[in-house]
Structure formats: C-alpha cells, structure tokens
Amino acid sequence: MKNLSAKLYRIVIAVLILIAGVTFERTGLIELFSDPYEYPVLVELFLQHLFLVTLSMTFATILGLTAGIVLTRHRFRRYAGICMYVIGLGQTIPSLAVLAIAMSFMGIGIKPAVFALTIYSILPIARNTLAGITAVPPELIDAGKGMGMPPGRILMEVELPNAMEVILTGFRIALVINIGTAALAYVIGAGGLGDLIFTGISLMQTDKLLAGAIPITLLALFADFLSELLGVALVSKGLRLSR
Amino acid sequence: MITYQSVTKIFGKGKNTITAIDNVSFTIPKGEIVVFLGPSGCGKTTTLRLTNRLETLTRGSITVDGKNIMDLDVVQLRQRLGYVIQAIGLFPNKTIAENIAVVPRLLGWDKDRIAKRIDELLDMTNLNPELYRDRYPAELSGGQQQRVGVARGLAADPKILLMDEPFGAIDPINREEIQDEFLKLQAKLKKTVAFVSHDIHEAIKMGDRIAIFDRGRLVQYDTPEIILTQPKNKFVSDFVGADRALKVLGLMWVRDIINRKPKNIIQGSDSSQEALGFMTAEKFRYAIVVEQNKPIGFVMQKTLKYEQGPVRNVVEPYPLFVYENTQLRDVLSSMLMYSTPTFCVVDENKSLVGTVTYNDIQKAVKASYADETENVENEVAG
C-alpha cells in the first residue's frame, strides 16, 4: 500500500510540473489539441507508440521469462553467469545505438524498432527472473520434490509465485525504459510520440514538443503505477504478509 | 513396511569420496515408528532421503510394501509417501488449505473429498478448521506451522511417513506438546513411520524401535528398552548417556510396580493408642492413614506415642499423590524432592489404589539391568 501511494504521489507531482511547463505555452498547446486536423494525428501517434511498446514488451516478457527460467534449471545452471553477462552487455549499449544497429540490418520502419525494443527490454526481465527464482528458499523446493510434485508443478506453484515480486520489478523497469526508448523509434521511421518531440525540436514548435513530451511522461509514470497494481494482483497475499 | 537391503551411498567421484552409508540392512515393521538416531553426519537423514529417492542409491536396494523403489515411477512413489521436514517447508504463497491439498490434488481427488480431508486433518492436529483453513503460513506460529506440516504429510493418507527432524525447529515446550499429539494420532492411525532425530530423549519417547547410526554404519537396531539396558558398544552407551538408569525409568510406570495390597493402613478415626498397638504388633514403623478409603496422610510410631485422641489429629499430609500412569522417573524425582520413600497411588476419586516405594523402584531398575549387574558383581567378587 505504501508503494502505491508513493507512486500516486509521484504522478501528482509530475503532473504539477507539467502543468507549470504547459502554462508557458498554454495557448499553443490547447489550440493544437482542439485543431480538427491535428487531433487525429496526435491520437494516431499515441496509438502507434502504444503498439510499439505493447508488442515489444510482449516478446520481451516471453523471451525474458523463458531465458530466466531455463537458466535456473539444473542442466543449464552453469551457463547462467555467461548468459547474464552477454545480455547485460546488451543493456550497456545505448538505446539509440541499438535502434541504429537494428536499422542497419533490417531497414527502417516498425520491424527494426520492435526488434530493437524487444532486445533492449529483455535484460531486466531475464535478470530478475533468474535472481527471483534463485532466491526461492531451497527447503520449499525440497518439500515440493519430496511430496512428489513433478518439476512443472514445482515451477508453476512454488518457484514462480515466490519469485513473482522480483520478476515484476524487472518487468516494471523494462516497461518504463521501453516507453522512453520507443520515443526514439521515430528516428528510424517507426512513428510514435517521438515524432512530435523531434519535429517540435527541429521546428522550434513548442506546442508540438509538449504534445509529445507530456503524454510520454504521463505514460511512463502511469505504467510505473500500473505495475504496482499488477503486483498486488499477482503476488500472493501470503507472501506480502510474510514480510 | 520398509526393507533396507545392503544399502550403500557414496558421494563424490574418483579420489574424493565420502561413504555416507555403509552396507546398512534392517526392516521397519508395519505400523511402527522407527527412529533413525545418531550424531550429525552419521547418515540418518541420507538414509531417509534414499527412501523417497531424493538421493540415489549407490548399492543395495530398498523395498516399500514389497515393491522395489526403483521399479516405481519416482513422482508416484513420493506421492504415496508422506514427507515432513525440519524446515517445515510450507509454501508461503498458498493458504493452509492449499498447502494441505497439494498431494491430493496431484492424485486427482475431487474438490469435495479434498475439502473434507482438509478439515479432518486440521481437526486431528488440533487446529480449528474454520479459523485456519484460509490463513497463510506467515500468520501462524512455529508450532502451528509444524502441525500443518504434519497434516500436509498425512493429507493423502499415506501408509508410510518419512519425517526428517520434524519437530526440530520448535521450542522445547511446544515440542513436547506436538510429540504427545503425534503419538496420540499414531495410536489411532498406526502409520509406518521413519523418523530422523538426533535427540535421544525424543527417540526414546517416540520410537517403537531405534536404529542407531555411527558414521554410516548401523550400530544397533532394537527397542528403546534394550538399547538403554543393553547397549552394544561404547558409542551407543555414550550416546545414550550415563544417566540411562534414569532414562529407563522414563519407560516404566507406577502400574508396573504398584503394591495393591499394602498392609500398613489405619483409619483416621482410630484412637492413636490402638493404632500404635497395631503398628507395634505388626512391626510397622510407619502407616498410611485413610478416611473412607481416601488417604489423608501418614504417621510414624513416635508421632502416636504421646497422643490420646484419634489418629487424624496428628497425621502428616502427603506432599502429593501419584497415579497408575505416572512415570517412575517423575515418582523418583518427587521422592528425592520431598525425602519421602513412599507415595500413595490414587484413582480419579482420590481413593487409595496401592503404594509405591523407593525400594520397589530400585528393584525394578535392578531387574532390567540383570545381565549387567551380574557381571559387575562377578568383577567385584573376584
């Protein structure tokens, strides 16, 4: 609960800051939004942005979770270190560079953007999945094995639920970074809210700028908040009580 | 019934091997609790874990109810054996009910049967189902959690239970309680139980038989009485402890040595001089005073000597009474505390049933060490 209200507080503060910024260009922005020609463009870009984020996060979550789970299986345990190091290296590389490299090999448009975003978002999820599962107390797994739970059951009913909190943190970090990086996707021709920001910068049109920057910021903060809610839904009450 | 046949377990490869268990053979009879006892590293836990294949046999075989464990599907084998561990291992993400339901669900029981079974088990382990069913392990105390652990092990009604120091993580007071409860359960359920412990007291209390391990070897496999009175070697007698005479008394009760027809009884209403005469004639230095067959105290000859009134005026009360099911160890302890060599045994109505004396206790102990004491006497004699 404390986390939820903290996040809410953050959103409120951010909104206040944004409102302050907006009052500088009040007229321009509202005009922009009420312009019947511009408005649908704004909506379309917003939806484009959402599309990029949703698609890449879906892939990243599936791949990241799988990688994290596989690396905790007995047979693959010895590769965990190396794999994590390589994936980690991927995260050291600046987001713009990842997008640029993807573009070099896959051309421009949505495909390289989604590819780059997916790659970039895998690490936090994979790393936290690995850490979370590794942190499950071994006696729980021993009890499960000893009772005759098949390995699949143990994964679904013991390991994952107990690792969920850590995994969700990884998901949250990945999501927020993803939203921000998706803004850069404009640069390689994938559209999204970045369009407004970059165009606004090069044309010195503050209303466009803010029309892009504000929604993205709100989106990022909201995603952060949503992830906390997800936590309440997915993390068993019993685990929250044991803290 | 579980049979261990030449069971050997070696850890490690090549030059660095540890023989955790060395050629161990014994059988756990059906319906009995056998305690695997020994110091750390003696192989008792490994032997237990070999039974449900959490460890793999190096040599030898183990059969459970006639079937070799290697011939059974490992997951099915484990589902048929109850498994209770020291760390309790309740899944914190599941409710108490969900924890208990794990194996029944694996076995495909239907929802109603499972729900009924959960309530049944919670009742059996003295936890109110209404209160505890939907709680989470984090909300329960250690003792309660362990009870749930036992309930979980019994959930699918296995014929055999494997328990690895199940009460080790609980404080001594609660541990006594849980041990008593488990013994009551066992009297009803008659499971075949393999119970690992490092505590000799627990082993004596819980075990129908005790298997003592030393560095991977099975040193002695007998009932507690025999292990206490006829330890096979120095290791066993050291492990059991120098106070084993007292420990034996923990296995005997008043009813084993009670004297049901004591003769030195006088009524509280008798006149002291008459009583004195009676005592002198029968050569009783000391007599029990009763009223309506309920003992109220005792008198010595010298207490009566100058008394003119009834006996009850000078009677000295007993500090306590014992019952037929009082352990002799407790009786002896009280005798020492109150410097009283005789106690009255009473029933629920406080009526006199018989007496128990220090001499009786000493005779009983001597009888159980018969072989040993003979040897000692021979040594002393020549």
Added chain:
Amino acid sequence: MSTLRFIWDNFNEVLYLSWEHIWIVGIALLIATPIGVTLGVLITRHEEFASRVLNGANILMTIPSIALFGLMLPVLAIFNMGLGKIPAVIALVLYSQLPIIRNTYTAIKNVPPALVDAGKGMGMSKWRLLRELEIPLATPVIIAGLRTAAVMNIGVAAIATYIGAGGLGVFIQQGIARVYPEMVLSGAILVSILAIIVDGGMALLERIATPEGIRVQRRVSR
C-alpha cells in the same frame, strides 16, 4: 568492412566527436556527483526527507530522456539556452541524481549499525565517523551508482545530439539523414564501445575502491 573503412577515413571526426561525447558526460558527472553524494549523505542524517528526495529523483528518471529535453526546451529557451550542450549537461545531471543519491543513501545505511555504535562509543565525532568509517565502507556501492549513472549518461548524451549537443550521436543522426549506413553503424558501434569501456573501467574502479578488509571478507565468505 565498410564501416571500419569509414571510421578509418574519418578518424579526425571520430576523435573530435568522441571527445565531445566524453566531455559532456564527464562534466555532467563532475557536477552531479558532489550534489548527489551530498544529498545522499544529508538524507541519511535527516530521514524525514529521505522518501521525498528519493521519490523526486525517481520521477526524474522515469521521464524518458527525450521528453525531458522536450520539457526543458521551452523553459530554457527563455534564457536562450534551449539548444546545445548546456541543456544536455543539465538533463544528464538531473538523470544521474537517482542512482547516485540512492546508492549513497543505501550504502551508508548498510554500514553495520554495530560498527557505528562502536565508533561512537570510542568517541569518534560525527564527522570522523563519516570520513573514516561510513564513506570508506560505502564507497564501492557509491561507485556502483556512478557506474550506472555514467553508462546511462553515455546513452542519453547520444540522444542529446538531437538538441544540438554534438557527440557521437552526430554520426547516427547525420547518417540517417544522409542515408549513409556506414556512418550510422559507425556511430552506433563507437558509442557502444565507449559505453562498454566506461562500464568496465568503473567496475575496475569499484574493485580498487573496496577497502582491503572488505575484499578479504568477501573472499573468505565465498
């Protein structure tokens, strides 16, 4: 391949832009570190502000970098500082706050209270305690925070090209505009190498900064 050719042919440019990039990140860290560490130390002494400060820094970092630039532009344009290296450095300083403050705070909080107690009992003043006990023990974690900030800053600085800050992002930006794939790839690869080198270098620094006693402790406990 042709990308390497490009780098070789334009080596001067490569050096210049690399230097620009490093300069921006370096200045930002130089400014951000004292601010961050000081704030971090302050909130360990005044717990009431801890959550608010950390939350504030967290909000800053949640805002996507390009959006932050976008938000700062109109404000700074008033002072004619909307474009160029200055807003870039300001944004980098703001971004670095969270990892630095949070790591400083956590690191100092994690110094075993028993040690602090022993120090106080021996008569060490608050300043002494800070200087001789808490900071040395906290240093490796603080450096870990600086490492996170540095790597992140290299990434953001690449984006800052788009508000006129220069740096290796220029290759990427120009490369895309001129449809010159070798240029784009060069920019991407160079900035990636820079990030990896800095990451590795700071990891080394982390290790060096760990007081000998703790290194031994860690080795023994493994």
